[in-house]
Amino acid sequence: EDQVTQSPEALRLQEGESSSLNCSYTVSGLRGLFWYRQDPGKGPEFLFTLYSAGEEKEKERLKATLTKKESFLHITAPKPEDSATYLCAVRAPGGDMRFGAGTRLTVKP
Amino acid sequence: DGGITQSPKYLFRKEGQNVTLSCEQNLNHDAMYWYRQDPGQGLRLIYYSQIVNDFQKGDIAEGYSVSREKKESFPLTVTSAQKNPTAFYLCASTWAADPYTQYFGPGTRLTVL
Numbered sequence: 001e002d003q004v005t006q007s008p009e010a011l012r013l014q015e016g017e018s019s020s021l022n023c024s025y026t027v028s029g030l031r032g033l034f035w036y037r038q039d040p041g042k043g044p045e046f047l048f049t050l051y052s053a054g055e056e057k058e059k060e061r062l063k064a065t066l067t068k069k070e071s072f073l074h075i076t077a078p079k080p081e082d083s084a085t086y087l088c089a090v091r092a093p094g095g096d097m098r099f100g101a102g103t104r105l106t107v108k109p
Numbered sequence: 110d111g112g113i114t115q116s117p118k119y120l121f122r123k124e125g126q127n128v129t130l131s132c133e134q135n136l137n138h139d140a141m142y143w144y145r146q147d148p149g150q151g152l153r154l155i156y157y158s159q160i161v162n163d164f165q166k167g168d169i170a171e172g173y174s175v176s177r178e179k180k181e182s183f184p185l186t187v188t189s190a191q192k193n194p195t196a197f198y199l200c201a202s203t204w205a206a207d208p209y210t211q212y213f214g215p216g217t218r219l220t221v222l
Contacts, residue, residue, distance in 0.1 A: 043113075043199055043213035043216045044199070045213070046212060046213075087152075089152075098151070099144075099152040100151050
């Protein structure tokens with residue numbers, strides 16, 4: 001069965017303290033890996049799509065990378081406004097999207 | 110201003126009631142989706158529709174119903190058969206040129222009283 005596991009469940013950082021969030025998956029024939037940001041009580045906001053191992057994408061302080069088994073969302077010098085839940089999702093060959101449970105990031109000033 | 114709107118933002122349901130959640134998009138997107146989000150779990154697909162007047166069940170369709178009479182609208186009805194409907198409901202859509210990337214609405218929080 002296709003699975004998506006995100007770790008850690010929660011992460012607390014000091015402002016400026018860089019770190020990484022992990023998304024591991026067991027989908028065969030990946031048709032895309034997606035990262036979203038979700039603020040409390042709001043819908044997920046699209047960040048990145050990665051399609052093949054070795055691919056990287058960046059947006060401001062965020063950088064997403066992809067291997068054959070996992071993806072990392074690197075956060076460089078985070079600010080309090082980066083606090084949110086980050087969701088990972090994968091699309092399998094059949095078209096289904098499978099979502100992880102998310103990593104709740106808190107950045108303290 | 111293009112986007113996906115969901116209404117209401119908060120909804121309260123009594124036992125035995127059916128309630129309908131609205132989802133509208135003016136992005137000219139073709140496919141629309143309904144997800145349910147519970148604490149500590151990933152989003153789970155309820156129903157999706159690729160074209161008008163056609164829709165398919167997702168992983169957790171029992172106790173829910175949908176319609177797709179217009180391209181821009183995809184309402185979700187939570188029926189009394191859904192035993193545990195308290196959750197955050199999210200509508201999403203995709204367009205034909207990029208069918209893999211889903212864009213989400215702001216969500217509706219449904220609470221059973």
